[in-house]
Amino acid sequence: MAEAPAPQGGSGLLFLTDEQLRKGIEAMFFAYRGFTADPDRILESRDMGRAHHRAIHFIHRSPGTTVSNLMALLGVTKQSLNRVLRALIAAGLVEVRVGRRDRRERHLHLTEEGAALERELSNAQRERMRAAYRTAGPVAVAGFRQVLEAMMDDDSRRQYEALAGRGG
Amino acid sequence: MAEAPAPQGGSGLLFLTDEQLRKGIEAMFFAYRGFTADPDRILESRDMGRAHHRAIHFIHRSPGTTVSNLMALLGVTKQSLNRVLRALIAAGLVEVRVGRRDRRERHLHLTEEGAALERELSNAQRERMRAAYRTAGPVAVAGFRQVLEAMMDDDSRRQYEALAGRGG
DNA sequence: ACAATAAGTCAGCCTTGTTGACATTCCAAG
DNA sequence: CTTGGAATGTCAACAAGGCTGACTTATTGT
Numbered sequence: 001m002a003e004a005p006a007p008q009g010g011s012g013l014l015f016l017t018d019e020q021l022r023k024g025i026e027a028m029f030f031a032y033r034g035f036t037a038d039p040d041r042i043l044e045s046r047d048m049g050r051a052h053h054r055a056i057h058f059i060h061r062s063p064g065t066t067v068s069n070l071m072a073l074l075g076v077t078k079q080s081l082n083r084v085l086r087a088l089i090a091a092g093l094v095e096v097r098v099g100r101r102d103r104r105e106r107h108l109h110l111t112e113e114g115a116a117l118e119r120e121l122s123n124a125q126r127e128r129m130r131a132a133y134r135t136a137g138p139v140a141v142a143g144f145r146q147v148l149e150a151m152m153d154d155d156s157r158r159q160y161e162a163l164a165g166r167g168g
Numbered sequence: 169m170a171e172a173p174a175p176q177g178g179s180g181l182l183f184l185t186d187e188q189l190r191k192g193i194e195a196m197f198f199a200y201r202g203f204t205a206d207p208d209r210i211l212e213s214r215d216m217g218r219a220h221h222r223a224i225h226f227i228h229r230s231p232g233t234t235v236s237n238l239m240a241l242l243g244v245t246k247q248s249l250n251r252v253l254r255a256l257i258a259a260g261l262v263e264v265r266v267g268r269r270d271r272r273e274r275h276l277h278l279t280e281e282g283a284a285l286e287r288e289l290s291n292a293q294r295e296r297m298r299a300a301y302r303t304a305g306p307v308a309v310a311g312f313r314q315v316l317e318a319m320m321d322d323d324s325r326r327q328y329e330a331l332a333g334r335g336g
Numbered sequence: 337a338c339a340a341t342a343a344g345t346c347a348g349c350c351t352t353g354t355t356g357a358c359a360t361t362c363c364a365a366g
Numbered sequence: 367c368t369t370g371g372a373a374t375g376t377c378a379a380c381a382a383g384g385c386t387g388a389c390t391t392a393t394t395g396t
Contacts, residue, residue: 015306021294023332024301024313025203026229029222030324031316032200033243035193051383054197061194067343075201080384082344104342104393126189132318133192136311138183143304143311145192148199150300156198164191217351235374248353250375272362272373341394350385360375366368 038124046091046117051076051084053121056110059094060118061163064107066099073159093117206292214259214285219244219252221289224278227262228286229331232275234267241327261285 014020039053058073059065065073071081085108088094093114099105110118133141152160182188207221226241227233233241239249253276256262261282267273278286301309320328 015309016298016301018294020309021297021301022290024297024309025225025290025293026328026331027313027316027320028200028203030328031319032196033324034320035196037321049382057193068341076383077385078343079345079386083383086344099342102342102394104391106343122190122193125193126186128319129189129192130184132315133184133189135318136314138180139307140311140314141183141188141192143308144315145195146304146308147300147312148195150303151199151296152202153205156201160194160198163194219352236372244352245354246374247355247376251352254375267373270363270373272360274374337396339394339396341392343391343393345390346388348386350383352382352384354381355379357378358376361373363370363372365370 034128035125038128039121042121042124048087048091051080052088055081055084055088056093056114056118056121059108059110060115060122063109064097066105066107068105070108088114202296203293206296207289210289210292216255216259219248220256223249223252223256224261224282224286224289227276227278228283228290231277232265234273234275236273238276256282 036050040050043049043053054074055070058070062069062073067078067081067085071078074081085094089096092111095109095111095114097107097109099107136144149157149160204218208218211217211221222242223238226238230237230241235246235249235253239246242249253262253264257264260279263277263279263282265275265277267275304312317325317328
């Protein structure tokens with residue numbers, strides 16, 4: 001596959017060789033490990049995991065979101081999500097409010113304590129991201145985001161853009 | 169590299185705002201989902217999961233690697249890895265050879281069938297990566313890789329570079 | 337009145353990670 | 367030659383966090 005691309009002064013498609021693609025794949029694998037390492041460490045001491053982090057993140061991002069909404073965003077079943085939500089509510093991190101217009105809906109909010117944990121988690125993750133951004137520079141960052149967005153499947157991209165539209 | 173793009177008379181550090189960092193975090197989350205979706209689908213029909221994919225990938229990358237080596241690379245315990253390896257061996261995808269110099273070591277290789285599955289998996293993943301690369305362009309790809317590398321922790325970066333050194 | 341929707345819950349299963357304990361095999365040093 | 371330690375394998379038990387299926391409750395809209 002993929003013929004050796006005329007080196008130096010070649011086709012301009014050197015970035016599409018299997019070798020380059022493989023490096024990208026491995027970079028994603030190792031980078032994602034770093035990406036999740038800090039929050040994982042913080043949550044460990046509280047007997048929580050990545051699932052709780054994700055829920056906290058998106059409740060923070062979209063306060064008042066419903067359970068169905070969150071299910072779609074996280075891509076898990078309501079049973080899975082419910083287990084996590086129960087833990088968060090029991091720990092006093094998340095508060096549930098019955099919908100005013102539609103009282104079947106449960107609207108999710110972070111409590112003060114939940115918001116504090118969210119800040120702790122996202123500070124840790126942002127610190128790593130900030131360091132990486134600073135090292136790589138703004139042009140690289142723009143490219144980073146472009147490639148990631150192109151890598152999402154359509155559903156995820158829609159959700160990502162809907163979120164992005166809200167806050168930035 | 170990367171001249172500050174002085175966006176609309178700003179500070180030149182607009183890419184380091186919390187908002188930008190948050191977008192990067194969410195982009196990683198959604199992109200990683202897309203990144204793993206295709207191989208997951210393929211493996212589902214064979215009653216295997218992501219763990220098997222990772223083992224296959226790195227055995228392909230470093231034929232003859234030992235169990236200890238693979239453990240360090242994947243960041244899991246030998247018990248976890250062993251369960252996966254047993255399944256792969258039973259399925260005839262991986263072959264174990266006793267070390268010649270040190271006969272305590274087990275050197276891992278893909279069988280023909282294992283190599284075929286590896287190709288199927290990496291083709292699927294590469295296709296998505298290739299499409300993303302093509303959409304984003306070579307400059308973006310360079311930036312993508314720079315940011316990912318800067319995001320790894322030191323151990324991972326060492327492993328990544330050791331691999332990259334071999335084949336690319 | 338009734339069907340559909342949002343949510344919660346129970347039960348059971350799977351994958352993939354973890355510890356701990358222990359056996360085997362082998363190399364190398366004393 | 368014996369013995370310590372390294373590399374590997376294996377058994378058991380457990381937990382997190384996914385999943386499906388079946389069912390209930392409350393509420394809404396037709």
